[in-house]
Amino acid sequence: MAIKVHGPIMSPAVMRVVAALKEKNLEFELVPVNMQNGDHKKEPFITLNPFGQVPAFEDGDLKLFESRAITQYIAHTYADKGNQLLPNDPKKMAIMSVWMEVEAQKFDPVGSKLAYEIAIKPMMGKVTDDAVVAENEEKMGKLLDVYEARLKESKYLGGDSFTLADLHHAPGLHYLSGTKVKSLFDARPHVTAWCADVLARPAWSKTLELNKQ
Amino acid sequence: MAIKVHGPIMSPAVMRVVAALKEKNLEFELVPVNMQNGDHKKEPFITLNPFGQVPAFEDGDLKLFESRAITQYIAHTYADKGNQLLPNDPKKMAIMSVWMEVEAQKFDPVGSKLAYEIAIKPMMGKVTDDAVVAENEEKMGKLLDVYEARLKESKYLGGDSFTLADLHHAPGLHYLSGTKVKSLFDARPHVTAWCADVLARPAWSKTLELNKQ
Numbered sequence: 001m002a003i004k005v006h007g008p009i010m011s012p013a014v015m016r017v018v019a020a021l022k023e024k025n026l027e028f029e030l031v032p033v034n035m036q037n038g039d040h041k042k043e044p045f046i047t048l049n050p051f052g053q054v055p056a057f058e059d060g061d062l063k064l065f066e067s068r069a070i071t072q073y074i075a076h077t078y079a080d081k082g083n084q085l086l087p088n089d090p091k092k093m094a095i096m097s098v099w100m101e102v103e104a105q106k107f108d109p110v111g112s113k114l115a116y117e118i119a120i121k122p123m124m125g126k127v128t129d130d131a132v133v134a135e136n137e138e139k140m141g142k143l144l145d146v147y148e149a150r151l152k153e154s155k156y157l158g159g160d161s162f163t164l165a166d167l168h169h170a171p172g173l174h175y176l177s178g179t180k181v182k183s184l185f186d187a188r189p190h191v192t193a194w195c196a197d198v199l200a201r202p203a204w205s206k207t208l209e210l211n212k213q
Numbered sequence: 214m215a216i217k218v219h220g221p222i223m224s225p226a227v228m229r230v231v232a233a234l235k236e237k238n239l240e241f242e243l244v245p246v247n248m249q250n251g252d253h254k255k256e257p258f259i260t261l262n263p264f265g266q267v268p269a270f271e272d273g274d275l276k277l278f279e280s281r282a283i284t285q286y287i288a289h290t291y292a293d294k295g296n297q298l299l300p301n302d303p304k305k306m307a308i309m310s311v312w313m314e315v316e317a318q319k320f321d322p323v324g325s326k327l328a329y330e331i332a333i334k335p336m337m338g339k340v341t342d343d344a345v346v347a348e349n350e351e352k353m354g355k356l357l358d359v360y361e362a363r364l365k366e367s368k369y370l371g372g373d374s375f376t377l378a379d380l381h382h383a384p385g386l387h388y389l390s391g392t393k394v395k396s397l398f399d400a401r402p403h404v405t406a407w408c409a410d411v412l413a414r415p416a417w418s419k420t421l422e423l424n425k426q
Binding site: 050051062064065066068069070072073076077090091093094095097098100101102104105106146149150 | 263264275277278279281282283285286289290303304306307308310311313314315317318319359362363
């Protein structure tokens with residue numbers, strides 16, 4: 001099989017790449033990486049990603065890492081397959097890029113801290129730091145106020161159609177929806193509708209199904 | 214004038230956008246924003262960027278924010294002007310995207326913390342936190358080891374030609390070169406040569422000249 005994704009499907013960054021592949025109806029092989037064992041910090045993995053982080057990606061002889069670079073490659077290279085994930089107008093493309101940056105620079109750092117404190121630490125037998133949660137809940141609330149205003153103007157972040165800017169949020173929306181942070185989404189009607197829409201996509205269901213296998 | 218960049222030229226994110234415009238030989242108006250006054254958190258600025266951060270950008274009726282989204286818009290829209298900032302091959306474009314993500318996700322957070330502690334805090338009469346400096350110097354060293362290996366393979370991060378992946382680093386390289394962090398660059402010959410090359414570009418000199426005006 002030509003396309004390989006290296007990493008565990010429960011990783012948000014791996015899910016982001018798999019969701020893009022599922023949107024495009026592309027066949028791929030999911031290659032497990034035993035992170036408990038530290039295999040992502042050793043050869044042969046670090047030849048694929050010298051930073052030792054999942055996912056790593058192969059398409060024939062092309063080797064990539066960084067989930068958001070991989071999804072862009074998939075969306076551009078397989079533009080004629082499955083669902084379109086890019087706007088076809090350069091100005092709309094620029095707006096999509098703005099919201100891709102917002103996800104990477106603003107939503108993800110805050111969302112990841114919340115998910116770690118509320119969901120992951122208890123699983124690991126560690127104690128949630130309530131001060132960190134409170135600080136990041138406040139940040140997330142302010143961030144979602146901007147999202148609410150944006151989503152009042154257009155159905156999706158990039159405009160009228162679903163794009164990578166929305167898709168990149170799916171893993172974070174999925175994990176946070178299972179925590180008390182969901183109340184921050186629920187308090188904002190346009191964010192609520194957008195979140196439901198993003199998580200209801202068939203490609204996202206197929207991504208989650210891989211997690212159950 | 215059609216293109217406007219809102220923000221002070223000393224801001225690294227503003228410099229990143231101005232450097233791209235200078236590479237493309239584009240005319241633009243630099244609109245001052247008084248950040249000491251908090252003007253970036255008030256109208257009319259927050260209509261341009263609801264997150265209240267510089268730069269904001271206008272090209273006719275198109276309004277953008279997030280410096281890395283703006284540079285991509287400039288590079289794509291004005292592809293036929295000035296210096297080419299994008300590879301013309303989709304696979305090389307993907308490799309460039311990987312290194313643009315590395316700059317945004319890895320280099321910039323560590324570099325910004327170092328610049329803040331070593332350069333900005335003393336200017337503000339605050340005390341540098343040596344523990345934060347030591348922690349981030351160690352991170353930067355490990356990061357630059359990966360850069361050194363990459364730059365041994367190819368002259369620039371994206372491949373054989375200068376691209377946005379290199380340009381995005383220029384503000385950080387510029388500010389850190391004026392601090393003791395420079396010794397981390399100097400210890401790695403390929404990083405040293407790349408850094409000198411990036412900072413020697415005429416478009417970068419023109420960007421710095423605006424700072425002197």
